Amino acid sequence: MILLPLEIEEQIPLLYSTENYKPENVSVIIKYFYPCGSATWYVTEYSPADKLFFGFAELLRGEGELGYFSLAELSNFKDKYGIGIERDVNFSGCLLQVILNGKRP
Numbered sequence: 170m171i172l173l174p175l176e177i178e179e180q181i182p183l184l185y186s187t188e189n190y191k192p193e194n195v196s197v198i199i200k201y202f203y204p205c206g207s208a209t210w211y212v213t214e215y216s217p218a219d220k221l222f223f224g225f226a227e228l229l230r231g232e233g234e235l236g237y238f239s240l241a242e243l244s245n246f247k248d249k250y251g252i253g254i255e256r257d258v259n260f261s262g263c264l265l266q267v268i269l270n271g272k273r274p
Contacts, residue, residue: 172244181198181215201243209227224236
């Protein structure tokens with residue numbers, strides 16, 4: 170699976186471009202997840218030059234925070250069975266405020 174297709178990459182605001190916006194005005198564009206656990210990443214910004222995302226990362230259910238994570242980090246992860254991170258192809262986006270309020274699409 171391609172984690173970041175070009176047509177989706179082009180939709181993501183550049184890194185730092187929404188940092189002064191309120192969460193109800195910031196869109197989550199991509200949802201990544203680990204299919205064998207609860208780890209989930211919600212992307213709001215991206216730097217194509219650095220291949221660096223900003224968004225909400227929840228590695229344990231109920232334990233999440235806003236921060237940076239890299240495309241390489243997500244792409245290179247494989248568990249002992251060879252299972253990696255996937256992009257939720259059914260995710261159609263939402264506002265960051267929804268995620269911060271604990272609702273998970």
